[in-house]
Amino acid sequence: MKFIIDRFDGKKNYQQTYTVEKKDIEALTLLGTLLFIKQHQDITLNFTASCRMAICGACGVRVNGHSYLGCDTKMTELFEAYKDADTFRISPLANYTVISDLAVDWEPAIENLRKIKPGLVAKDKFSEKEGCVQNQEEYDRIVKQWDCVLCGCCASECNKLSADRSDYMEPFVYTQAWRVANDSRSKDPMIHVKPAVLNGLWNCVHCHECSNRCPKHISSADDIAGLRALAMKKGLNSGVGPAHAKSFYTDLVEDSGRLNEIRLALRTEGVSTALRAGTAITLMRAGKMNPLEIFGGHTIEGHKDLVKMIEAAKAANKE
Amino acid sequence: MQNEFAFFPGCVLTQAAIEAKMSLEAIAPILGIKLKEINGWSCCGASQAQDVDPVATLVANARNLALAEQMKLPVLTTCSTCLLMLRRAKAQLDHGEKERINTFLAKGNMNYKGTSEVTSLLWVLAQNADLIKSKVKKPLTGLKVAVFYGCHSVRPEKDLGFESSVNPTSFETVVKALGAEVVPFAKRLDCCGFHAVYPAEKSVMKMTSSIVNSAAESQADCVVTPCPLCQMQLDIYQDDAQDTTKSKTRVPVLHLSQLVGLALGVSAKKLGLDYNVIDANKLG
C-alpha cells in the first residue's frame, strides 16, 4: 500500500510516495508506520514524537486531511475509517508553519498560550503554610481540561484559524483559559477570561472540528461557550458577539419562544448596519420574510410554562 | 421503514427558508413519510443560547423532546443545528442530567423519559435509499452535484454518531439514488461559517467563497446541503462573499429536499426554486 507524505526541505514543498507491505504495518500505530518508513526506507523523513503513550502531544499529523495523534491511532482504525483504502495522504498539522516535513513551529501557539496566563494565580487566602488545596468536586470540575496534551490536533482542524489567524487563537488556548478560570483556587477568573475575549473568543464559527478530533475528548468549542457565558455573567458583554447570542436567548425566554430573524439582525447589528446589508433585508428582498415579523411572531403554545421551567433552573443555579 | 415522525421544523424553516418547508412538504407524501409537527416546540437555542445560559438551553430542549415523547414518535428535523442541539440535549439527559432537569420541567407538568430518538431527513433517506430509487420519476442523470454536509450533520461524531465524521457516505448514497453524479468536492466537510456571520464576518465570507469556488472547480452544476442554515449562508450571502474575494463564480445552492423533489418529478414551483437567491430555476 502507498503513503503519500507531504515534505518540506526548508525551501520547497513536494510529495513523496512510499510503498509498504500492509502486513508490515497493520499491527502498528500511525506513529509506528512513520517510524517504520524512516527506519526501512528513508532516514531523511522528519517528524516529531517522544513519549509514544499519548501524553507528550508531539506526534500529531494529518491523515487524509484530518488530524490524529500518531501514537494513539492504530492503523486498523484508519483502515476502518477510510474503508480499506490502499493509499493514505499524510501531512503536517494545518494552521501551523511547517519547519521540516511533518514537524511544525509551535512558538506562535505558545505565545498565544502565554496571553491567557495559563498558570494559577491563587486566591489571597492561600499561603505557603496552609497550601493551596481544593476538594474532590472542585478538582473533578477541571480534570477533563487538565488532560490536554497540547498536541495541536484541534488547532489543525479549526476552520476559523484557517480562514484568518490574525484575530483568533488555537482552540486549546481557550480550553486552557477555561480550565484556569474555573479552578476553585483561582483568584479571579477574569485574569484569564479577559484576554480570551480580547483575542477572538467570539469569533469561533461553531464547526466542532476541535471537539471532534481531540484525542482526549476535550471540547474546546464547549469551553469557548463556557468562557462566553462566564464573560457575560461578569459584565463583559458588549459587542456584536454577545448581542447576537443574547438575542437568541431573549427570543426564547422573553419573546415568542422562537427566533425572530428580522429582529435578530436588528438586535445584533443595530439598525443602521442592518439596513446596509443585513440578513433581514436580504431575506425580505428574496420574498422569504414578512417585514411585519418585526413586531414579533406568534407566541408558542405553553410558553408561560417554558419560562417557569427556565426560571426554576435559574433559581436552582443561584442556590 | 419508520414513516411517522414528530416533526421539529426549527425556526429557520418557519421563517427564512420557506422553500425548504415547501419542498419538504412536497416530497414527504410521495415518499410515504408522515410529519406531525410538534405542538408548541421552542427554539433549540441554535448553537447560540448556550453562550448565555447553558442550563436554560438544556431545559428548553428537554421540553421539546418531552413534547415529542407525548406523541409517542421519534423526532425528525431537517436542520443540522437543531439536530445537534436536540441530540446533545438527549445525550446529556440520558447520561445523568435527567433527574435534575425533570425537577424544572415539573413546573410545567412535564417530564422527560428518554423514549424518543432524534433523527434527520438525510439519515432517514440514506437508510431508505432503495425506496427512494423506486420513487424516482425523473432521474437526475448528468446533473453534477457537490454534496456539502455542513458541520452539524457529522460533528461532533460522539453526539451525531450516524456515520464516520471523517469519511461520511450518507449524502452520496442519497444523491446517487436520485441518479445524479456526485463530483469530487474538496470542501464537502468544511464549515460555511453561518454561526459567526455577525462577529467574524470577514472570515466567514472567505469560508463561504472558498466553498462556492471549490464546487465550481469540481464542475458542479449545484451545491446541495441537508442543512437549511448552510443553504442560507451559501445562497443568500453568496454574492457578498464572492464580492469580497472578487470572484465572478456563482453556483446555485439547493436544499436536499429540493434535489429529492426534482428527481421525484415535483414542479420547480412547488419546490420553491423561485425563492433561492442564486438562480436555481435552470435546474428545475
Ligand code: SF4
Ligand atoms: S484540546 Fe485536545 S486536540 Fe487540542 S491540544 Fe489539547 S489534547 Fe490536543
Ligand code: SF4
Ligand atoms: S468550533 Fe470554534 S474553536 Fe473549534 S475548531 Fe471550530 S472554529 Fe475552531
Ligand code: FES
Ligand atoms: S509521542 Fe507523545 S503523544 Fe504521541
